[in-house]
Amino acid sequence: MTAVEKVKKYLWIFIKYFSMVFFSFVALLPVVSCIITAFKTEEEYQTTNVMTLPKSWLNFENFSGAFQTAGMGRAFINSAIVVVVVVVGSVMVGSMLAYVLNRFKFRGNGLIRNLFLFATLLPGIAMQVATYQLMYSIGFINHLYGYIILMMGTDVISIYVFIQFFENISISLDESAYMDGASYFTIFFKILFPLLKPAIVTCMILKGVGVYNEYYSAMLYLSDKKLQTVAMSLYTFTGPLGSQYNLICAGVIISLLPALIIFIAFQNQIYSGLTAGAVKG
Amino acid sequence: MAATTAAKDSGKSFNLKKWARSRSGQQAIIIVTFSLIPLLLLLVFTYYPFVEMFKFSFYDRDYIKVRSFVGLQNYVDVFKRDDCFRALWLSLYYMGGAIVQLALALYLATIFSFGVKGGNFFKGCMFFPYLINGIAIGFIFKFFYTRGFVFDTVLQWIGFDLENLPYWLRDTRINNVSLVGTSVWKYFGQNMVLFIGAMMSVDSSLYEAADLDGANKWQQFKYIMLPSIKTIVMLNLIMSITGSLSAFEPPFVIMSGGANGTATYFVKMHEIAHTSRKVGLASAMAIVLLLIIFAATILQQLFFKYVFRNAEDEDKSAAAKREKKLAKLRAKEGGRS
Numbered sequence: 060m061t062a063v064e065k066v067k068k069y070l071w072i073f074i075k076y077f078s079m080v081f082f083s084f085v086a087l088l089p090v091v092s093c094i095i096t097a098f099k100t101e102e103e104y105q106t107t108n109v110m111t112l113p114k115s116w117l118n119f120e121n122f123s124g125a126f127q128t129a130g131m132g133r134a135f136i137n138s139a140i141v142v143v144v145v146v147v148g149s150v151m152v153g154s155m156l157a158y159v160l161n162r163f164k165f166r167g168n169g170l171i172r173n174l175f176l177f178a179t180l181l182p183g184i185a186m187q188v189a190t191y192q193l194m195y196s197i198g199f200i201n202h203l204y205g206y207i208i209l210m211m212g213t214d215v216i217s218i219y220v221f222i223q224f225f226e227n228i229s230i231s232l233d234e235s236a237y238m239d240g241a242s243y244f245t246i247f248f249k250i251l252f253p254l255l256k257p258a259i260v261t262c263m264i265l266k267g268v269g270v271y272n273e274y275y276s277a278m279l280y281l282s283d284k285k286l287q288t289v290a291m292s293l294y295t296f297t298g299p300l301g302s303q304y305n306l307i308c309a310g311v312i313i314s315l316l317p318a319l320i321i322f323i324a325f326q327n328q329i330y331s332g333l334t335a336g337a338v339k340g
Numbered sequence: 341m342a343a344t345t346a347a348k349d350s351g352k353s354f355n356l357k358k359w360a361r362s363r364s365g366q367q368a369i370i371i372v373t374f375s376l377i378p379l380l381l382l383l384v385f386t387y388y389p390f391v392e393m394f395k396f397s398f399y400d401r402d403y404i405k406v407r408s409f410v411g412l413q414n415y416v417d418v419f420k421r422d423d424c425f426r427a428l429w430l431s432l433y434y435m436g437g438a439i440v441q442l443a444l445a446l447y448l449a450t451i452f453s454f455g456v457k458g459g460n461f462f463k464g465c466m467f468f469p470y471l472i473n474g475i476a477i478g479f480i481f482k483f484f485y486t487r488g489f490v491f492d493t494v495l496q497w498i499g500f501d502l503e504n505l506p507y508w509l510r511d512t513r514i515n516n517v518s519l520v521g522t523s524v525w526k527y528f529g530q531n532m533v534l535f536i537g538a539m540m541s542v543d544s545s546l547y548e549a550a551d552l553d554g555a556n557k558w559q560q561f562k563y564i565m566l567p568s569i570k571t572i573v574m575l576n577l578i579m580s581i582t583g584s585l586s587a588f589e590p591p592f593v594i595m596s597g598g599a600n601g602t603a604t605y606f607v608k609m610h611e612i613a614h615t616s617r618k619v620g621l622a623s624a625m626a627i628v629l630l631l632i633i634f635a636a637t638i639l640q641q642l643f644f645k646y647v648f649r650n651a652e653d654e655d656k657s658a659a660a661k662r663e664k665k666l667a668k669l670r671a672k673e674g675g676r677s
Contacts, residue, residue, distance in 0.1 A: 071557070075454070075456060079448075079451065079456055079458075079459075079462045082528075083461075083462050083465035086466045086468065086469055086525065087465050087468075088490065089480045089481065089490065090469075092489075092490040093483065096483070108493055109483075109490055110490065110493045110494070152377055155374040155375075155377075155378070156374060156378040158374060159370065159371050159375050163367055163370075163371055165368075171375060174379075174382060174387070178382060178387075180633070180634070181386065181630065182586045182606075182629075182633070184586065184588055184606050185606070185609070185629060186386070186393060187613070188393055188609070188613045188622045188623050188626060189388075189392040189393035189396060189623065191403065191613075192389075192392065192396075192403055192619065193385075193388065193392065195403055195404075208381070208385075211381060212385040218378075237363075242366060243366050243367065243370040244370065247370075268471055272471070272473035273473075274473060274475050279614075289473075290473040290474065290475045290476070291475070293475045293476060293479060304483050304486075307479050307483070308479075311476045311479050311480060314475075315471075315473065315476055318471040318472065319468070319471070322467075322468060322471055326464060330537065333530065333537070334533070334534055334537030334538070
C-alpha cells in the first residue's frame with residue numbers, strides 16, 4: 060500500500076466514524092440535556108448552566124414530583140388500556156381482512172384493496188374537522204371506548220404487512236386442511252394465525268408505539284382529566300408551571316421510558332416492520 | 341296445506357344449511373364476517389367524514405348549528421383571506437428540510453452499508469427520536485431553544501458569542517428554520533433505517549467484485565447501490581413533499597399552535613375549526629389542500645416516470661458492467677484453484 064492509499068484509507072475511516080459520532084450526538088443531545096436537568100434540584104437548576112451535570116444522579120425528587128403533579132399514574136393506566144385494546148383489535152381485524160383478501164377471489168376484492176389504498180392519501184388531520192363532528196354526534200367524545208374505536212380504524216400498513224406474509228404461506232396448506240374437513244374459521248385460527256407470529260409481533264410493536272405516542276386525537280376526544288393518556292398528561296406543565304424545566308424534563312423522560320424499553324427489546328422487529336411497510340405501502 | 345308449508349320451510353332451511361356447508365357457502369360466510377368490521381370502520385371513520393367534509397365546505401356552520409348555505413364562498417375565502425392560503429408558503433421551508441433530511445439519511449445509510457464497528461448502537465441513537473411522542477418533543481425543543489439554554493450553550497462551546505445569536509423561536513427570520521430542524525431531527529434516522537433496509541437487499545458479492553477491480557467507494561455507491569435503492573428514495577421524496585404541504589406537528593406542539601408567524605396551513609385550519617369554530621371554512625381549506633396534494637402526487641409520478649425512462653437505459657449499461665465484473669471475479673477465482 061502506498062502512502063497516498065494509506066492516507067486515503069485513514070481519512071475515510073475518520074470521516075466514517077466522525078459522521079457516526081457527530082450525528083448520534085445531534086440525535087441524543089436534546090434528550091440528554093433533558094435527562095441532566097431532570098436530576099437537578101430546584102436550586103441547582105436556577106443557579107447552574109443547563110449543560111452542567113447535576114450534583115447527584117440519585118435525586119429522583121423531580122420524577123416523583125412530575126408523576127404526581129401530572130397525574131401520570133392514572134394516565135399510564137389509561138394508556139395501557141388504550142394500547143392493549145387497540146393493538147389486539149387491530150391485529151385481529153387486520154389479519155382477518157388480509158386473510159380474506161389474499162386467499163379468496165371474489166367480486167369486490169380489488170375494490171376493497173383500492174378503498175384502503177386511497178384512504179392512505181387522505182391526511183388524517185385534514186379530515187379531523189368532519190371526524191370531530193361525527194364523534195360528537197354519536198356521543199364518542201370523552202369516552203375511552205370512543206377513542207379506542209377511532210384508533211382501531213384504518214391501519215393500512217398492518218394489512219399490507221399481513222398480506223405480504225400470507226403470500227409466503229403456501230395455499231396448499233389451506234387446501235389439505237380443508238380436505239381433512241376443517242372449516243375456513245379453523246384453518247385461519249388454528250393453522251394460519253399461529254404461523255403469522257413474526258408479522259403479528261411487528262405490527263403490535265409498531266401500532267403500540269404509534270398509539271402510545273398519539274396526541275392529536277387524544278387531545279380532541281379525551282379532554283377529561285380522568286381520561287388523559289400519558290402524552291396528554293404532559294400538558295399539565297403548560298401555563299404557570301411552564302418554566303420549571305427540572306420538573307417538565309422529568310415528566311418528559313418518564314413519558315418516553317415505555318417507548319425506549321420497547322425499542323431496546325424489539326429493535327430488529329421495528330426496523331424490519333418499517334421497511335416492509337414502506338416497500339409495499 | 342299446513343303440511344306443505346312446513347315441507348316448504350324445511351326444504352328452504354335445508355337448502356340454506358346445505359349452502360352454508362358447501363364450499364362456496366363457507367367462503368361467502370367467511371368473506372363477509374372477516375371483512376365486515378374493517379370495512380365498517382373504514383367507511384364510518386374515513387369515507388363518511390370525507391363526504392361530510394365536502395358537504396360542510398359549502399355551508400357557513402359550526403359543529404352543531406348550520407347557519408346558511410353559502411355556495412363557493414368558503415373556497416373564495418380560502419384564497420382571499422390573508423392567513424389561509426399564504427400559510428402554504430411556509431411549506432417551502434419544510435420541503436427544504438425534507439431534502440436535507442433525505443440527503444443526510446442517504447449519506448449515513450451508505451456509510452452503514454460499508455460496515456461500521458458498533459453500527460447497531462449508532463443506528464439506535466439516530467433512530468430513537470422517531471419514537472418520542474409529539475408533546476414530549478414540544479417540551480424538549482422549547483427547552484432546547486430557550487435563550488442561553490442547550491443550543492446556545494453548545495454553540496458557545498464552539499466559539500459563538502451569545503450576543504450574536506438570535507432568539508431561535510421568537511425571531512421571525514429564523515424560527516421557521518428552527519422548527520424545520522426539529523422535524524429533520526425526528527425523521528432522519530427513520531429514513532436512514534428504510535434506506536439501510538433497501539441497501540441490504542443488494543448482493544454483497546457485487547461489492548467484493550468491485551473492490552477487487554479497484555472501484556472506489558463513490559463508484560460502488562453510484563453503480564451498485566443507487567440503482568437498487570432508487571425506488572425507495574423516489575417513494576420517500578414523493579412522501580416528503582406531500583408531507584411538507586401538510587406540515588403540522590412542529591409549530592403545533594413547540595409554538596403552542598403556531599405563534600410568531602409559524603402557523604402552517606394545517607395549524608391555521610385547526611385554529612379556524614376549533615377556536616373560531618368556522619367548520620365550513622376549515623372544511624374548504626382541507627378540500628383545497630387535498631386537491632393540491634393529489635395534483636402534486638400525480639405530477640410527481642409523471643415526472644418520475646419520465647426520469648425513470650431515461651434511467652432505465654443507464655441501468656442496463658450498469659448491469660452489463662456488473663456482469664463483466666462478476667465474470668472477471670469468477671475467472672480470477674477459477675485461475676487460483
